[in-house]
Every structure is written in structure tokens, then in C-alpha cells.
Amino acid sequence: DAKTTQPNSMESNEEEPVHLPCNHSTISGTDYIHWYRQLPSQGPEYVIHGLTSNVNNRMASLAIAEDRKSSTLILHRATLRDAAVYYCIPSGNTGKLIFGQGTTLQVKP
Amino acid sequence: NAGVMQNPRHLVRRRGQEARLRCSPMKGHSHVYWYRQLPEEGLKFMVYLQKENIIDESGMPKERFSAEFPKEGPSILRIQQVVRGDSAAYFCASSPQGPRSNQPQHFGDGTRLSIL
Numbered sequence: 001d002a003k004t005t006q007p008n009s010m011e012s013n014e015e016e017p018v019h020l021p022c023n024h025s026t027i028s029g030t031d032y033i034h035w036y037r038q039l040p041s042q043g044p045e046y047v048i049h050g051l052t053s054n055v056n057n058r059m060a061s062l063a064i065a066e067d068r069k070s071s072t073l074i075l076h077r078a079t080l081r082d083a084a085v086y087y088c089i090p091s092g093n094t095g096k097l098i099f100g101q102g103t104t105l106q107v108k109p
Numbered sequence: 110n111a112g113v114m115q116n117p118r119h120l121v122r123r124r125g126q127e128a129r130l131r132c133s134p135m136k137g138h139s140h141v142y143w144y145r146q147l148p149e150e151g152l153k154f155m156v157y158l159q160k161e162n163i164i165d166e167s168g169m170p171k172e173r174f175s176a177e178f179p180k181e182g183p184s185i186l187r188i189q190q191v192v193r194g195d196s197a198a199y200f201c202a203s204s205p206q207g208p209r210s211n212q213p214q215h216f217g218d219g220t221r222l223s224i225l
Contacts, residue, residue, distance in 0.1 A: 095157045
């Protein structure tokens, strides 16, 4: 299982973009990079995932480094509802998601 | 389209009792995963089931814990003779296809188990 390194916490102002980094230098060639977030008292919520190319969806964008050793989750305009713990998870084909400590994002009004 | 439903949301048991946690996956999903989140810790994988079969139980404690996903009805996580250390939030997730499809897992809001 690939190990990940994420900042423990980050702060953002409301309405501003947020870039959440993740290092996964031991990722295998076939692992997708998944991002989930967990709001207080809720279950994890899928955000986005990708393999090699950058990805966009209605929630966020995912920028993947060319060597795939790191990725960045981009929230284009943070809102108070985006305050959560964000997890970067390289995922193989086992079905087992390995959650690290994640990044706690605080959004200030 | 209803999401993953877990019940009860909160469950209180005394030491030595049994706890049964239920998970109804999203419609059309035949793959279920259970995770546990101990207080102040991250989520840990417990078990992966596909209808009537246990695929991976590498995260399950060796004793007192069992899981099933019958042909009809919800998936059940059963904890026998509960102890204080079982107090945690238990989350269930489901996906329509297996892990090789790399489709995301959809999570319920969990069952918070408290042991007195």
C-alpha cells in the first residue's frame, strides 16, 4: 500500500481557491489517486479521482504530477461547507481504502 | 436515489452484550465495505463483502466480530460480547462494481456504538 503525506491542517478564506497537496511517492503504476472528505459527524464523501491526467468535476479539480508522485486537490472557491478533513488515497484493486490522517481544512468567513 | 443507509445511528450496549449494525447499500450496489473509526483515530478497513461472500476480512478482529451480506436484506456487522474498546463509529460503504472498476465507494453516515 502506498504511503501518503499530507499537511495536518490548512486554512482558507471563504470564496478563495484552496490547493490541498498530497505526496504519494511509493504509488504503484496502476493505483488511482482518490480523494475523499469527511465533514464532522458524517461519513466520508467521495470528491474526485484520477490516474494520470488532470480531472475536473463539479466539486473540485485534481492535478496529478507527471511522475505521479504527488497530486493536488483544488477547490476553486472555498465555502464554509467545505470545512472538513480531506484524505488522499492511492487505491489499487483490492477495495480496501487506506485512510491516513488527512488534512483538516478550516474555512474562515 | 437513496444513499447508503445505516441503522441505528446510535447504539448503546453494556459490556458483554451483542451489537448488530445494519447497512443497506445504494440501489444496484452489490459490493459492501465496513470501516471503523476509533475516537481520535482515522478510519480503518474491516471487511469487504459481495452478495453472500466475504471477499477480504483482513481488517476484522480475529474474535467476536463477524459480517454477512445475505442474498436478501442488509449487510450486518455483528459484535459479540462487546467491550469498552469496541466504542467507535462504524461506517459502511457500497459500490456498484468491484474494486477493479475503480469506481468510488459511497459511504453511509455511520453507527456510533457506545459501550457502558
